[in-house]
Amino acid sequence: MKIAKENIEVKLKIPGATLRQRTNFGDASGLGKISGEYFSLAAGVDTTPLFIGLEGNLCQCPHWGYVMKGKLITTDAEGVQETVNENDMFYWPSGHNVKVEADAEIIMFSPQHEHTHVINHMIEKTQS
Numbered sequence: 001m002k003i004a005k006e007n008i009e010v011k012l013k014i015p016g017a018t019l020r021q022r023t024n025f026g027d028a029s030g031l032g033k034i035s036g037e038y039f040s041l042a043a044g045v046d047t048t049p050l051f052i053g054l055e056g057n058l059c060q061c062p063h064w065g066y067v068m069k070g071k072l073i074t075t076d077a078e079g080v081q082e083t084v085n086e087n088d089m090f091y092w093p094s095g096h097n098v099k100v101e102a103d104a105e106i107i108m109f110s111p112q113h114e115h116t117h118v119i120n121h122m123i124e125k126t127q128s
Contacts, residue, residue, distance in 0.1 A: 001025070005087045026064050026091040031111040037063075038107050041070065045100040050122040056095060061114035063092045070104025 008020040028034065051057050056077055067088050075081050077095045084090045092098075094114075 001091045002088045033112040035112040041100045041104045047098045058095045060094045063108045063110045065108035068105040071101040
């Protein structure tokens with residue numbers, strides 16, 4: 001699921017501040033601690049080889065985030081692709097890979113335990 005900033009309902013607009021809200025943007029219930037993450041990713045990065053060995057060879061952690069710059073494409077277990085671009089908010093459910101089409105800066109919020117496991121797996125993959 002994604003939505004462009006311009007398509008998010010303005011709930012409050014006052015001088016110097018505009019508050020936009022998209023309700024029902026994923027479910028974080030029962031996930032425990034959440035981590036906030038800022039990723040800088042170069043065009044051409046592909047997580048596919050880094051996720052080999054995880055269940056389904058996919059990231060098994062959901063993420064909620066915002067693309068500050070760039071373009072990324074996710075592919076889920078069924079092969080469904082979704083493109084997120086600069087100024088898009090996104091929700092990526094568990095079971096995905098990511099390819100970076102244009103240099104990207106993203107902010108993500110993820111269940112801490114699950115994503116730490118995935119990040120540690122990626123670190124191991126880059127060291128072997």
